[in-house]
Amino acid sequence: MAWYKLALQPDGDVWLVTSPDFEEVVSFGKTQEEACRNGRNAIEEAIAARIADGEDIPFPMKETDGKGRFVEVPMMVYLKSAIYMLMREKGWTRADLQRALGWSHREQIDRLFRLDHQTKLDAIEDAFKALGVTLTIDTPFSHAA
Numbered sequence: 001m002a003w004y005k006l007a008l009q010p011d012g013d014v015w016l017v018t019s020p021d022f023e024e025v026v027s028f029g030k031t032q033e034e035a036c037r038n039g040r041n042a043i044e045e046a047i048a049a050r051i052a053d054g055e056d057i058p059f060p061m062k063e064t065d066g067k068g069r070f071v072e073v074p075m076m077v078y079l080k081s082a083i084y085m086l087m088r089e090k091g092w093t094r095a096d097l098q099r100a101l102g103w104s105h106r107e108q109i110d111r112l113f114r115l116d117h118q119t120k121l122d123a124i125e126d127a128f129k130a131l132g133v134t135l136t137i138d139t140p141f142s143h144a145a
Helices: 032-053 075-090 094-101 106-112 121-130
Strands: 003-011 014-019 022-029 069-072
Touching (some): 014 032, 022 032, 032 075, 075 094, 106 121
Antiparallel strands (some): 003 069, 014 022
């Protein structure tokens, strides 16, 4: 659903991985597969750091062109990143979102932006509604047999 590019190159007996979307992402792996896994983890850490620092998150690709290496970020990371970027686009602070949601505890809002927290889908949906955005899912749903 949300893809970022990776660049791999051999570096001695390991593979160096970077991402053109995140200049701060540099990792490695003993194999190309391990380097890609580590690259995805580094991208998630970069997203978390950008949220913490109040910086923009690069827009992910919705699909790949099949040329090069790509990693897909987990759905929860994508959704939390989208809430964060929508909030920034509106010029809202976390306090503004908290008021719009009618939530009484600041920790509830903070959890929306912690990528390691398994936020309930209801809270994610509520945040999108509070931001005036309809959350849509474009997944095939087969007919009953």
